[in-house]
Amino acid sequence: LGEITAALHDHSRSWERPPAFSRFAWDWEHSLGGSPRWGRWRRATGVGESEADVLVRAERLLQRRLADYGTGPETFGLVHADLRL
Numbered sequence: 001l002g003e004i005t006a007a008l009h010d011h012s013r014s015w016e017r018p019p020a021f022s023r024f025a026w027d028w029e030h031s032l033g034g035s036p037r038w039g040r041w042r043r044a045t046g047v048g049e050s051e052a053d054v055l056v057r058a059e060r061l062l063q064r065r066l067a068d069y070g071t072g073p074e075t076f077g078l079v080h081a082d083l084r085l
Helices: 002-014 049-069
Strands: none
């Protein structure tokens, strides 16, 4: 799996996006921000006041860390969470 992942990374560095190609990004806005693709965590079943208190702190920390990490091509790209052994 490691070799396949490395080959995918190598390919992604040299691949040129076709003009009509588009895909969504799992950026802050579309994961936990104002337009989350899977819905708002605050509305999830089982999220009460005590859970929300913890999750709000985690959300703020994640937002700061992701902002520091950046979205440039050297750090931000395709997600391959579907790779499995």
